[in-house]
Each structure stands twice: as structure tokens, then as C-alpha cells.
Amino acid sequence: MENSRSSFDGDHPIVRGRGGPLVILAYHELADIQDPIATSPKLFAMHLKWLLDHGYTSLTLGQFEDAVSGGNLGTKRVLITFDDGYESVFRVGLPILRDYGISAVNFVITDKLGNPGHQSWDQVAAMERSGVFSTQSHSHSHIRWSGVGEMIRDVVISRDKLVQQLALAPGSVRHLAWPWGKVLPGWSEAAQAEGFAYQYLVRTSSVVPGTSAIGFPRVCCDRYSVERFAVTMRMLSNAFGAGTMNLATQVWRKVKHN
Numbered sequence: 001m002e003n004s005r006s007s008f009d010g011d012h013p014i015v016r017g018r019g020g021p022l023v024i025l026a027y028h029e030l031a032d033i034q035d036p037i038a039t040s041p042k043l044f045a046m047h048l049k050w051l052l053d054h055g056y057t058s059l060t061l062g063q064f065e066d067a068v069s070g071g072n073l074g075t076k077r078v079l080i081t082f083d084d085g086y087e088s089v090f091r092v093g094l095p096i097l098r099d100y101g102i103s104a105v106n107f108v109i110t111d112k113l114g115n116p117g118h119q120s121w122d123q124v125a126a127m128e129r130s131g132v133f134s135t136q137s138h139s140h141s142h143i144r145w146s147g148v149g150e151m152i153r154d155v156v157i158s159r160d161k162l163v164q165q166l167a168l169a170p171g172s173v174r175h176l177a178w179p180w181g182k183v184l185p186g187w188s189e190a191a192q193a194e195g196f197a198y199q200y201l202v203r204t205s206s207v208v209p210g211t212s213a214i215g216f217p218r219v220c221c222d223r224y225s226v227e228r229f230a231v232t233m234r235m236l237s238n239a240f241g242a243g244t245m246n247l248a249t250q251v252w253r254k255v256k257h258n
């Protein structure tokens with residue numbers, strides 16, 4: 001990730017190229033606890049094993065950038081991401097991922113680093129050095145911002161802290177996972193102007209040519225049984241299934257809100 005240039009300089013940053021769909025997975029904590037965003041280490045390893053057994057490959061963040069900016073999305077490719085910077089991802093996730101030869105993205109909340117249960121800056125740096133993880137932003141404070149101004153100040157702090165503390169090249173923090181996957185009108189463009197060329201939401205869908213680069217869908221599969229994981233991956237990995245799943249999610253949301 002030495003390349004500090006954004007691949008999306010235009011006003012309408014969409015995925016170009018061919019191939020796909022490509023699936024982006026989101027995890028949080030790796031622990032044997034009853035929590036909607038905790039995955040047992042055993043289940044996590046089973047997800048990874050399922051992917052490898054079924055011919056999937058994971059992308060590094062650099063490979064992902066190349067794939068979505070005019071390269072080839074390929075087939076059976078996944079981007080694995082972690083939100084919130086839990087300490088368990090360093091302690092448990094790093095060895096498992098290294099064993100499987102799988103790359104991942106560490107979306108940290110910079111203000112929480114060093115807090116109990118969260119990674120320390122030293123751990124984040126070690127994860128980055130391992131070559132397994134790329135560190136990117138999940139905002140500085142992960143709060144419900146009052147408006148675009150407060151939001152931008154917050155994400156810019158996270159961007160600058162990551163560059164400074166991890167001695168990254170300026171411009172290399174250009175991926176933003178929105179807290180709770182939530183974004184208000186105008187926010188994506190404002191964050192894009194601050195260098196966040198790649199932004200991530202939460203949606204059970206996958207990446208195809210035409211997908212917005214400032215609205216990548218991610219599947220939160222923290223609690224998915226291996227069976228549900230397999231069904232979801234199969235659906236999202238073929239173009240027809242990805243569209244159907246997306247439509248089903250939209251219809252379900254509409255029904256829920258009416």
C-alpha cells in the first residue's frame with residue numbers, strides 16, 4: 001500500500017472492470033461469549049476453512065483496490081474485514097489468519113485503542129507489520145455525530161492519527177468503514193473529499209461492476225452458522241444470487257418500516 005494515489009479521482013466513483021461478484025465480510029470480536037457481534041474462534045476458523053475448501057481466495061487491501069479500480073474482480077474472491085479494533089482480533093485472529101494464509105483489514109476506532117478489550121497501538125502496529133492486516137479507519141470516536149462538520153472532524157482525526165502513529169505514507173488511509181454502516185446524505189461525498197476513496201456500509205450484497213466505491217456492501221456474518229455462511233456465500237458469489245439477495249433485503253426493509 002505504498003501507493004498514495006486514489007484510484008477514484010472522478011465525481012462518480014464506481015467499480016470498473018469485469019468479473020465478480022466479490023464478497024466483503026465483516027467481523028467484530030472473536031470470543032466465546034453471547035454477543036451479537038462476537039464470533040467464537042472455532043466458528044471463525046470454520047468459516048475460513050469453508051472458504052478455502054470451496055476455492056475462495058482472500059485479497060489484500062492493495063489487491064482489492066486494484067480489483068475494483070479497473071482490474072478484474074475475479075471469481076470466488078473475498079475481502080475480510082474486522083471492525084472496532086478488539087484485542088481478541090490481535091490475540092486470536094492474527095494467528096488463525098496467519099495459519100490459513102488469509103489477509104484482512106483492521107478497521108479501528110482510534111480513540112478506543114489502548115482501552116480495555118481493545119488493541120493497543122503496539123498491537124495495531126504488530127498486526128500491520130505481520131503483513132496479514134492492513135489498518136484503516138472506523139472513525140475516531142464512533143459516536144452518533146450531530147452533523148457533517150462534527151463527522152468530518154472525527155474521521156480526519158482518525159486518518160491523521162493512523163498515519164502518524166503507524167508511520168504510514170500520507171494518503172494511505174483511504175478506507176472508511178462507517179460506524180453501524182450508517183451514513184446520512186452528503187456524508188460520503190464529504191469523506192471522499194478528505195481522501196476516503198473507499199467507504200463501506202452494511203448490506204447483504206456483493207461487489208459487481210457498477211457498485212459505488214463509497215458505498216461498498218459488507219455482510220456482517222459474526223453469528224452465522226457454517227450452514228448459513230455457506231448458503232450466503234453461494235448466493236452472493238453468483239451475479240443472479242447477489243441481485244436477488246439485495247432485492248430481498250430491500251423488500252424486507254420496506255416491509256419492516258411500513
Ligand SMILES: [Zn+2]
Nearest residue numbers: 083084179180
Ligand atoms: Zn463499529
